[in-house]
Amino acid sequence: ETGVTQTPRHLVMGMTNKKSLKCEQHLGHNAMYWYKQSAKKPLELMFVYSLEERVENNSVPSRFSPECPNSSHLFLHLHTLQPEDSALYLCASSFGALGSYGYTFGSGTRLTVV
């Protein structure tokens, strides 16, 4: 256990479904991130939240919608996804958006869009 918990671990959804990924950390960190990990590609940063404010959105399609209700929780709401969105979605947290001491990652949600 890293201290960052992601649920569910696996998710299969149809292209017309709506689902949400959840991330929770109790490390006292104040910055949280969503990353997408696809095979043979570098980790792709999707969203950054610092002190519950979104500070970065890396040109992510609107079918991905993040929500950060407090510094311990982060959600990624999904709707009308495409098969190419199938990937491992990783949540991470850090002290400050600089994250100089590194990010702590969760175990990820393996998403399959059918």
Place this chain on the structure above:
Amino acid sequence: GQQLNQSPQSMFIQEGEDVSMNCTSSSIFNTWLWYKQEPGEGPVLLIALYKAGELTSNGRLTAQFGITRKDSFLNISASIPSDVGIYFCAGHLQGGSEKLVFGKGTKLTVNP
């Protein structure tokens, strides 16, 4: 965007062998971090480096922050089967965005 060139992409070694992998860039970095990702899990931080020339060990792992601040290497000595996984380098660019830049990873397979 900024790129980290991580090599090799994959390695197949025998148990007991030493391993070396590295990351290079045309840009200057303020920090270098090395992560390991095991199947079905997220990346876990192994070593963090903050100064040019810094050499840091964590058990059988040793990493160095290159003098030019454009590269870093990770060595694993006397490999064991549980060393299998994907190793990622990451760093913060000097004067750039505060976000971490990640390499594509080195996939390590250790044959018993």
